[in-house]
Amino acid sequence: TQLLEQSPQFLSIQEGENLTVYCNSSSVFSSLQWYRQEPGEGPVLLVTVVTGGEVKKLKRLTFQFGDARKDSSLHITAAQPGDTGLYLCAGPQIQGAQKLVFGQGTRLTINP
Amino acid sequence: SAVISQKPSRDICQRGTSLTIQCQVDSQVTMMFWYRQQPGQSLTLIATANQGSEATYESGFVIDKFPISRPNLTFSTLTVSNMSPEDSSIYLCSVQTGYLKGALYEQYFGPGTRLTVT
Numbered sequence: 001t002q003l004l005e006q007s008p009q010f011l012s013i014q015e016g017e018n019l020t021v022y023c024n025s026s027s028v029f030s031s032l033q034w035y036r037q038e039p040g041e042g043p044v045l046l047v048t049v050v051t052g053g054e055v056k057k058l059k060r061l062t063f064q065f066g067d068a069r070k071d072s073s074l075h076i077t078a079a080q081p082g083d084t085g086l087y088l089c090a091g092p093q094i095q096g097a098q099k100l101v102f103g104q105g106t107r108l109t110i111n112p
Numbered sequence: 113s114a115v116i117s118q119k120p121s122r123d124i125c126q127r128g129t130s131l132t133i134q135c136q137v138d139s140q141v142t143m144m145f146w147y148r149q150q151p152g153q154s155l156t157l158i159a160t161a162n163q164g165s166e167a168t169y170e171s172g173f174v175i176d177k178f179p180i181s182r183p184n185l186t187f188s189t190l191t192v193s194n195m196s197p198e199d200s201s202i203y204l205c206s207v208q209t210g211y212l213k214g215a216l217y218e219q220y221f222g223p224g225t226r227l228t229v230t
């Protein structure tokens with residue numbers, strides 16, 4: 001089973017600041033996904049990255065897949081209180097499989 | 113996409129009892145999964161619910177403790193049996209639908225069932 005490690009596990013910053021969350025593995029992933037989970041809800045898929053070096057943008061969120069497909073990052077510009085939540089990266093347990101393995105998550109708090 | 117509902121949304125149960133959680137999807141899906149999320153933690157896959165056959169359990173999870181039913185392509189249940197306080201968690205139903213070119217199936221989650229065992 002492939003493992004994903006996220007850092008930091010907790011992050012509390014002021015509104016308007018920028019931040020980056022990392023998702024790392026010693027294994028190669030065919031793709032990685034990022035989810036956001038708010039209290040009382042299930043995770044919601046934000047993005048899937050599939051090509052080494054790929055960069056995807058979702059408004060103020062920028063997602064990057066490492067060239068070697070072993071890591072990914074999520075960068076938020078000018079964070080807002082609505083960005084508060086648990087951010088999870090996930091990838092297939094083994095290449096081509098449909099079962100996901102999740103990172104430990106990053107709990108992000110944006111203070112007004 | 114898929115819309116998933118779960119019942120109950122939360123429950124407080126006594127030690128030694130059992131709780132059955134229902135998952136309903138608004139469309140037919142092949143793959144359904146059950147996850148556990150302990151307080152402040154990430155998601156751990158319990159099992160894959162297979163339609164017409166026994167569920168496939170991950171390491172550390174057994175059928176006697178977490179029996180699963182999948183009578184059709186839109187519905188599944190997870191029972192947490194003989195509960196102890198260690199079973200206090202959020203239980204999430206998840207489905208895969210469609211196929212993302214060259215990569216991974218799209219995966220959707222229900223809102224979860226928050227279980228507290230006293």
